[in-house]
Each structure stands twice: as structure tokens, then as C-alpha cells.
Amino acid sequence: MKTKILLAEDDPDFGMILKQYLELEDFEVAWFQNPEDIVSLLHTDFPFHIGILDIMMPSIDGFSLAKMILKEKNNFPLLFLTAKNQKIDRLMGLKIGADDYIAKPCDPEELVLRIRNILKRTQPAIPLQIKIGDYSLDTEKLLLSHPQGNVRLTVREQELLLYLLKHNGTMIKRDDILDNLWETNDYFTGRSLDVFISRLRKYFLNDPKIKIQSLRGIGFEVDFPVT
Structure with missing residues (x-):
């Protein structure tokens, strides 16, 4: 970015x-x-x-x-x-x-x-370790850990996750995500964003407290229990 x-x-x-x-x-x-x-x-x-x-x-x-x-x-x-x-x-x-x-x-x-x-x-430094519900994110290794298994994130997946965490509990506009992370806003990048959101939802399936909710025509609302 x-x-x-x-x-x-x-x-x-x-x-x-x-x-x-x-x-x-x-x-x-x-x-x-x-x-x-x-x-x-x-x-x-x-x-x-x-x-x-x-x-x-x-x-x-x-x-x-x-x-x-x-x-x-x-x-x-x-x-x-x-x-x-x-x-x-x-x-x-x-x-x-x-x-x-x-x-x-x-x-x-x-x-x-x-x-x-x-x-x-x-600019605040990104913490090396972030606790998200039952998960732990190692930002240096791009590793999302859970007792039932670990996932190695891509750079873009982690960038998106960190952006969502930064705006935790607020309404996040699709356009803002695309402008800040993809630096462009068209049909293809919009579809790419949807794919990445689906991946993150899948990664967090083992903790029902974590929610990434779509707001039709607007964007997303996320609830990450961060400690």
C-alpha cells in the first residue's frame, strides 16, 4: 500500500x-x-x-x-x-x-x-503477535494459528486482515478497502476482494465469535474479539 x-x-x-x-x-x-x-x-x-x-x-x-x-x-x-x-x-x-x-x-x-x-x-508498528479469539496471528511469519490447525497467509490476505482489524467494529466500505489495498476500483478487483473475504471467513470457521458480515451495496462489518 x-x-x-x-x-x-x-x-x-x-x-x-x-x-x-x-x-x-x-x-x-x-x-x-x-x-x-x-x-x-x-x-x-x-x-x-x-x-x-x-x-x-x-x-x-x-x-x-x-x-x-x-x-x-x-x-x-x-x-x-x-x-x-x-x-x-x-x-x-x-x-x-x-x-x-x-x-x-x-x-x-x-x-x-x-x-x-x-x-x-x-506510524505505529504492527504487533508481531495478535490474539484474535481462539486464533493467534504471527505477522512476521504470516502464520494464523489455531489448536485445530495453522494457515500460512499470503501477503495480500494479511494486509486485508490487518485492515479489517484496524476498523474492527465499524462499517467498512468496499471502496475504501479497494482504494487503500488494491489502489484501484473496478469490477475485477471487486471480485478479487470477494474471494479474499471468503478465504478469511473460511480460515476463521473454528471460532463462531469471529464475524465478517457483508453489507449489501456498502461493504462489511467485522467483529474480531481481539486481546
Whole structure:
């Protein structure tokens, strides 16, 4: 699953350069020249892993935009771009809750390094062992264990299982799963998702407390007794 970057940069030339370079580094970039377009997304699923905000933007400056984002998305990782490189900018950004800043024009390689370092610090590590009802999942070995037998998961099966666990007890939209794990949404990937869901149901048959329920036309609702 690619890291999704929210890029707020009103300079069309610099924004395009950043977007293209980050995509070459295998990031997925949503570039916004108008920060007001980002505000309208704050009450949605907001599928981003990190934000890169230019400080000097029209209508809404980077600091104000950061405050709006963090009010709705607590602890969302942010990196500021500043052209002035002044001490007051750096202090203000850190006070608001930014994880880092970099002066423009920036070295793209340094920017990528800073992004990866922020993600390492802020993204929780996947536990090596997860207890799911009567089952135990070893995420390093991709091994789902049960007293009546073990199953070696594929990478995709484990990715889907971890995504469902992350959204345990909530309604999970099909489109969100496809966009986050398959990074595409068409008939064939939809059918592939159904196959993987059927496999997971089969793997968990030995514990009736575990439920993966289909919601017609919407997605799924899961109940995993995790300890």
C-alpha cells in the first residue's frame, strides 16, 4: 500500500516538480493549489498518511491550515515548506504541532528522507503477535494459528486482515478497502476482494465469535474479539 501524501503548494511549477519527484519515489500524491479544497475534505475519510504544507499560500496560510487539520485529525503528521527560513517560522510550526520543516527551494532527496523519518516516528508498528479469539496471528511469519490447525497467509490476505482489524467494529466500505489495498476500483478487483473475504471467513470457521458480515451495496462489518 502506497503512502498517500497531502501536498498543499500554490506555486504551480514547484508543486508539479515536487509531485512528480515524490511519485517517482513511489508515493501517492494529492496536490492542492487551493488550501480551501483541503478544508472541505476534513470531515471525510481523509485517506492521507502525511501532509506537506507551504506556509505562504493565498486565502489560508499553512499555519492556519495546519490548525484546522489537527483540530479534526489529531496527531496527523505535518511537514512545513517555508521560503523565508526564518526562526519565527520554525518556532511557530513546531508550536502548532508540525513534525518537521524544510526551506524552499529544497533538495528533493532530503525531503524524501525527512518524510520517511516522520513516518517511522509517527506510524505505529504492527504487533508481531495478535490474539484474535481462539486464533493467534504471527505477522512476521504470516502464520494464523489455531489448536485445530495453522494457515500460512499470503501477503495480500494479511494486509486485508490487518485492515479489517484496524476498523474492527465499524462499517467498512468496499471502496475504501479497494482504494487503500488494491489502489484501484473496478469490477475485477471487486471480485478479487470477494474471494479474499471468503478465504478469511473460511480460515476463521473454528471460532463462531469471529464475524465478517457483508453489507449489501456498502461493504462489511467485522467483529474480531481481539486481546
